[in-house]
Amino acid sequence: MLLNQGRTILSIPGPSVIPDRVLLAAHRASPNIYEGELVDLVDGIHQDLKHLAQTTGDVAIYPTNGHGAWEAALRNTLVPGDKIVVMANGFFAKRWGAIAEAVGLEVLYITQSMDEWADPQRLADVLSEEKNRSVKAVLIVHAETSSSVCNDVAALRAAIDRSGHDALFMVDCIASLGCDRFEMDKWKVDVAISASQKGLMTPIGLSFVFFNGKAYASGRRANPGPFWNWEKRARSDGFYDRFHGTASAHHLFSLREALNMIVREEGIEAVWRRHKVLAEAVWAALDAWSEGGDLRMNVSNPARRATGVTTVNTAPGVGAKIRRWCEAEAGVTLGNSLGFPAEEVGDHFRIGHMGHLNLHMILGVLSCMEAAMVAQGISHGDGAINAAANAVADNLRALNTIPVC
Ligand SMILES: Cc1ncc(COP(=O)(O)O)c(C=O)c1O
Structure with a gap:
């Protein structure tokens, strides 16, 4: 365990990351x-x-x-x-x-x-x-x-x-x-x-x-x-x-x-939009990994996907290996398999992307997943992080919010 110092991140679909402001608001006398x-x-x-x-x-x-x-x-x-x-x-x-x-x-x-x-x-x-x-x-x-x-x-x-x-x-x-x-x-x-x-x-x-x-x-x-x-x-x-x-x-x-x-x-419309953009970054990475790889999204139709969580199905045991590596080596906790048959417990996991989230958190989680696959010889398609970055850039362009320098 060389690398797992620093701040950990809970990337499960709830409880989500609590903003410091929200924690501090409760840090007071009764x-x-x-x-x-x-x-x-x-x-x-x-x-x-x-x-x-x-x-x-x-x-x-x-x-x-x-x-x-x-x-x-x-x-x-x-x-x-x-x-x-x-x-x-x-x-x-x-x-x-x-x-x-x-x-x-x-x-x-x-x-x-x-x-x-x-x-x-x-x-x-x-x-x-x-x-x-x-x-x-x-x-x-x-x-x-x-x-x-x-x-x-x-x-x-x-x-x-x-x-x-x-x-x-x-x-x-x-x-x-x-x-x-x-x-x-x-x-x-x-x-x-x-x-x-x-x-x-x-x-x-x-x-x-x-x-x-x-x-x-x-x-x-x-x-x-x-x-x-x-x-x-x-x-x-x-x-x-x-x-x-x-x-x-x-x-x-x-x-x-x-x-x-x-x-x-932030405003509720902006909150919904942020979730959509970050979710699409996650989905773009998964689309890339699943090209010839050992994992794919549970929901194939993007219009039917929730924007706060993505469930991933993998080859036998691969989901458990990714989760274990991410937690032990990278300080990233991914969500477990839930609702699938007990014998498939190692073949599914969930990425939480809800609440107090920005791009560095999402790209960090995705990069750690990529590292988990590289380090353990898990087969996966190339270019996932690039695909996630492109998905964000495309969305920002479409929303006209790329700052002009
Ligand atoms: C969609 C949904 N419904 C119900 C629950 C149950 O909530 P709780 O665990 O707070 O009782 C959860 C918890 O993860 C949930 O995700």
Whole structure:
């Protein structure tokens, strides 16, 4: 281990790199939790979160990870015995479905393979076969972090509408919020859930459930219990009620700073564009490596790829060798295989490229991967780093942002 000194980088699809500003925002003494700055902060946080999700609906904040938000969304809208459909084309969609089963819902899975887009036509067909229109909700994951497929939210919504079902449309945008374009109201999403540790660049442990009037009304049938109940968290005037107890003060300070960076300084359109440009650099490198090489992207169609994560499939064992070398020698941690068969654990890995990222971070990660392949005699096509640089230059030229010297 000669080389692995210096600052390490976590290049997994969440938790993502936390900006120093966001870390430092929490580096302070506990504040007054009854009045003053902390209390005043929360309206602005709600406002900026809603802007990020592109909704005029409500948002409830939970001191939990994404699993908590999954459960909150279900418990606030549905009752045991309700029938729902899960578009199951990856690890996280199936896991959300398993949680739905655990809370007593009847789950109908539309199962597809890990490299497939959740097919709107299959959804329309399944819903049309349900003659008595009894499906109460359709669940999808926008950016499926296991496979790096980005599902087409608007097309899936249109499929529900075509079928004549009144089902709620619930979207997990845990790996897409602050990375991929996501427009809750325009795409007629009824419930959207997210979490702090990915595009939001904030420590793990806060999650968010956005809901519109239709979802709120369906909540009258439900009994979520006091902790999960979204009404007070979203709508109460009382600070204590909004957090159902002591607020996660330091987390909120960090989140405030992250939202300053994303919403108020860079701007959401620019954030989406940056993710796209950096993702295209990653994809260009992978296209080059895969020419005669031992690895290729899981999602072949660029229009179906998430911009915050890329899943790579390799010859047997090669994925594990690249990951191990990068971590041990280069201080780069790549994401593991998730959702593929257990016997293929060494044959897949994921590159996280979400959140607080710039070009030197991405090119650094790609160059370390190249070094891992060269050092271990893994076959790969040539010119990957050059291809990544060209992809960036082409994009900047197209966006007219190359500075004139
Ligand atoms: C798309 C997606 N949904 C849900 C989750 C679960 O979130 P958490 O691990 O915070 O509970 C993750 C986590 O990686 C995810 O990527």
